[in-house]
Amino acid sequence: xxxxxxxxxxxxxxxxxxxxxxxxxxxxxxxxxxxxxxxxxxxxxxxxxxxxxxxxxxxxxxxxxxxxxxxxxxxxxxxxxxxxxxxxxxxxxxxxxxxxxxxxxxxxxxxxxxxxxxxxxxxxxxxxxxxxxxxxxxxxxxxxxxxxxxxxxxxxxxxxxxxxxxxxxxxxxxxxxxxxxxxxxxxxxxxxxxxxxxxxxxxxxxxxxxxxxxxxxxxxxxxxxxxxxxxxxxxxxxxxxxxxxxxxxxxxxxxxxxxxxxxxxxxxxxxxxxxxxxxxxxxxxxxxxxxxxxxxxxxxxxxxxxxxxxxxxxxxxxxxxxxxxxxxxxxxxxxxxxxxxxxxxxxxxxxxxxxxxxxxxxxxxxxxxxxxxxxxxxxxxxxx
Amino acid sequence: xxxxxxxxxxxxxxxxxxxxxxxxxxxxxxxxxxxxxxxxxxxxxxxxxxxxxxxxxxxxxxxxxxxxxxxxxxxxxxxxxxxxxxxxxxxxxxxxxxxxxxxxxxxxxxxxxxxxxxxxxxxxxxxxxxxxxxxxxxxxxxxxxxxxxxxxxxxxxxxxxxxxxxxxxxxxxxxxxxxxxxxxxxxxxxxxxxxxxxxxxxxxxxxxxxxxxxxxxxxxxxxxxxxxxxxxxxxxxxxxxxxxxxxxxxxxxxxxxxxxxxxxxxxxxxxxxxxxxxxxxxxxxxxxxxxxxxxxxxxxxxxxxxxxxxxxxxxxxxxxxxxxxxxxxxxxxxxxxxxxxxxxxxxxxxxxxxxxxxxxxxxxxxxxxxxxxxxxxxxxxxxx
Numbered sequence: 091x092x093x094x095x096x097x098x099x100x101x102x103x104x105x106x107x108x109x110x111x112x113x114x115x116x117x118x119x120x121x122x123x124x125x126x127x128x129x130x131x132x133x134x135x136x137x138x139x140x141x142x143x144x145x146x147x148x149x150x151x152x153x154x155x156x157x158x159x160x161x162x163x164x165x166x167x168x169x170x171x172x173x174x175x176x177x178x179x180x181x182x183x184x185x186x187x188x189x190x191x192x193x194x195x196x197x198x199x200x201x202x203x204x205x206x207x208x209x210x211x212x213x214x215x216x217x218x219x220x221x222x223x224x225x226x227x228x229x230x231x232x233x234x235x236x237x238x239x240x241x242x243x244x245x246x247x248x249x250x251x252x253x254x255x256x257x258x259x260x261x262x263x264x265x266x267x268x269x270x271x272x273x274x275x276x277x278x279x280x281x282x283x284x285x286x287x288x289x290x291x292x293x294x295x296x297x298x299x300x301x302x303x304x305x306x307x308x309x310x311x312x313x314x315x316x317x318x319x320x321x322x323x324x325x326x327x328x329x330x331x332x333x334x335x336x337x338x339x340x341x342x343x344x345x346x347x348x349x350x351x352x353x354x355x356x357x358x359x360x361x362x363x364x365x366x367x368x369x370x371x372x373x374x375x376x377x378x379x380x381x382x383x384x385x386x387x388x389x390x391x392x393x394x395x396x397x398x399x400x401x402x403x404x405x406x407x408x409x410x411x412x413x414x415x416x417x418x419x420x421x422x423x424x425x426x427x428x429x430x431x432x433x434x435x436x437x438x439x440x441x442x443x444x445x446x447x448x449x450x451x452x453x454x455x456x457x458x459x460x461x462x463x464x465x466x467x468x469x470x471x472x473x474x
Numbered sequence: 475x476x477x478x479x480x481x482x483x484x485x486x487x488x489x490x491x492x493x494x495x496x497x498x499x500x501x502x503x504x505x506x507x508x509x510x511x512x513x514x515x516x517x518x519x520x521x522x523x524x525x526x527x528x529x530x531x532x533x534x535x536x537x538x539x540x541x542x543x544x545x546x547x548x549x550x551x552x553x554x555x556x557x558x559x560x561x562x563x564x565x566x567x568x569x570x571x572x573x574x575x576x577x578x579x580x581x582x583x584x585x586x587x588x589x590x591x592x593x594x595x596x597x598x599x600x601x602x603x604x605x606x607x608x609x610x611x612x613x614x615x616x617x618x619x620x621x622x623x624x625x626x627x628x629x630x631x632x633x634x635x636x637x638x639x640x641x642x643x644x645x646x647x648x649x650x651x652x653x654x655x656x657x658x659x660x661x662x663x664x665x666x667x668x669x670x671x672x673x674x675x676x677x678x679x680x681x682x683x684x685x686x687x688x689x690x691x692x693x694x695x696x697x698x699x700x701x702x703x704x705x706x707x708x709x710x711x712x713x714x715x716x717x718x719x720x721x722x723x724x725x726x727x728x729x730x731x732x733x734x735x736x737x738x739x740x741x742x743x744x745x746x747x748x749x750x751x752x753x754x755x756x757x758x759x760x761x762x763x764x765x766x767x768x769x770x771x772x773x774x775x776x777x778x779x780x781x782x783x784x785x786x787x788x789x790x791x792x793x794x795x796x797x798x799x800x801x802x803x804x805x806x807x808x809x810x811x812x813x814x815x816x817x818x819x820x821x822x823x824x825x826x827x828x829x830x831x832x833x834x835x836x837x838x839x840x841x842x843x844x845x846x847x848x849x850x851x852x853x854x855x856x857x858x
Contacts, residue, residue, distance in 0.1 A: 135812040163804045171782050171800045179796035398555050412563035416555045420547045427814060428519040
């Protein structure tokens with residue numbers, strides 16, 4: 091890390107309540123209070139929500155996907171148009187992933203070698219190569235504030251051998267990413283970036299340990315836990331999260347990649363996670379499903395057609411303060427864009443409020459009570 | 475008209491500049507400064523724009539379609555959920571059409587008799603009957619502020635005989651609509667409604683005269699000009715508009731049904747029209763086309779991919795103040811919902827600003843200069 095980066099980014103843990111942490115991540119584009127849910131703006135927009143609305147509903151930081159933006163419109167185009175913040179109309183902090191997850195998970199045509207990955211574009215089938223150096227270059231051109239190492243994320247159900255190979259490759263790539271990052275910083279690119287290492291290892295704790303130890307040697311300012319939420323049992327996922335978090339330095343932020351269901355968020359917060367992202371809240375919204383206390387509500391159900399009730403009583407979002415369930419159902423059934431907008435905003439507000447509540451509770455030293463009160467409302471998926 | 479209605483609705487012409495008028499329509503839910511473009515919220519929402527955003531960009535009144543709302547979710551459901559304003563989340567004035575236009579134009583399966591129209595639903599093919607009385611009942615249940623008589627709108631290219639038949643039927647139906655309206659008012663329904671008569675007659679001025687004279691006998695507080703913009707030559711459309719407007723009482727508002735292209739709006743304003751609606755600005759937006767000075771800009775064109783320019787310089791809308799053409803093109807090409815939102819807001823703002831500019835010019839007695847300055851920017855469709 092150069093001194094420039096160290097002074098631009100700073101993470102402070104402010105409170106602990108059992109395993110849960112409340113902190114603040116300082117970035118050149120503003121602070122992020124943690125724990126923090128990061129909405130996903132895959133192609134440069136959180137689907138159905140304008141940046142103005144994102145600000146209004148309390149988003150602190152937005153995630154964007156390097157894979158998609160590198161292919162469409164291309165990171166050079168984004169750079170030419172003033173960088174990702176200008177492109178997205180979002181002045182706050184942005185995190186880009188490395189493209190690795192999509193390279194491996196989309197279309198399944200990737201060829202993985204130690205040098206990098208050859209894959210076919212989902213857009214036009216054209217062949218591309220992503221290497222650690224290329225992933226860093228793409229992210230530098232995009233210009234996000236938080237950037238990720240290029241890692242190998244093995245699919246759920248992989249053999250231990252495949253996971254071990256991914257751990258070793260991820261470690262070698264992390265070193266190359268760090269070197270490319272330092273080289274770019276020394277040359278003085280447009281803005282400082284905070285580079286996260288990604289711990290792999292599936293649910294094998296010895297492999298997680300090997301991965302974490304290797305990354306710690308490279309001294310990243312933040313660490314992500316990857317390769318979970320890929321189909322493993324939830325208990326194994328949570329046990330792995332807890333054990334892996336304990337392997338990471340307490341003074342650095344911890345980012346769990348890919349969790350967004352309310353119950354799951356509280357579980358990983360309890361296990362010392364500071365940041366998380368997922369398309370789930372916004373994706374289920376576009377299918378007509380709303381997060382409500384106690385679970386999920388499917389507005390396609392006919393029972394809501396004549397309901398004058400708000401979606402979630404006490405929720406300050408537009409959907410809940412302005413519309414009845416009956417009207418929202420009508421918009422959903424008629425595939426009106428307004429329905430997508432309103433439900434997406436609602437689900438994000440629901441998650442933001444939950445995570446802010448957790449943060450408050452941590453600061454008051456009462457996270458366990460907060461989590462218990464949530465749990466008594468039932469498991470997700472159980473409502474209506 | 476009962477005294478209640480007369481006191482609730484009032485129209486004042488404030489200025490004349492050549493044929494163009496500036497006025498104010500007072501309604502129980504606020505004033506409408508005219509000339510005024512009314513965005514179309516077909517199924518209870520202006521597609522891709524929330525009511526909060528509609529207010530922010532200066533919409534004064536919104537139109538909704540009785541045909542669609544009567545079939546989905548049903549006017550009884552809307553009434554049960556608190557009426558159309560509550561249902562749509564729009565507290566300002568609303569105008570509903572009578573359902574007539576859709577009954578005749580959708581699917582082409584309508585059977586017209588003097589009693590009313592039997593038609594098949596576009597939703598499920600089920601058979602329904604709309605009569606003048608039923609159209610009024612549907613609109614009473616919805617509860618819009620401005621409501622329309624059920625009329626017969628013959629398709630473009632109809633014979634003179636067919637148009638003459640439509641004029642006579644429209645007149646008979648207008649009487650039945652007025653009677654149903656007065657009966658409902660005398661019984662005291664939820665709120666006062668201002669009922670507009672609709673002048674038919676195609677481009678036959680003698681039939682327009684017959685239609686206008688008949689409606690004037692019924693003394694409607696407002697008059698619409700229907701049956702234009704259905705494929706006739708623009709010169710014939712404008713000549714008919716001018717002649718028909720002159721047949722209507724100057725102290726009543728005049729509503730041209732179905733025009734929304736910038737050049738056309740100025741032409742009908744010049745001919746004494748106060749209100750107009752059309753899906754055009756919002757529909758072309760969803761196809762990637764933006765109104766700009768001098769015509770239209772198709773963001774799908776590759777030339778915009780690397781353009782850092784705003785869509786329209788000086789436009790205060792979100793799309794223009796926050797995004798480059800390149801970013802907007804990316805959202806359009808990727809079918810991102812944000813692209814639909816931004817272009818729809820832009821086209822509405824473009825039309826609102828044009829019509830507000832016309833109003834200003836009328837008040838200053840300089841409409842001709844205003845229209846000439848607009849004309850020098852070229853005809854719509856000529857840009858890019």
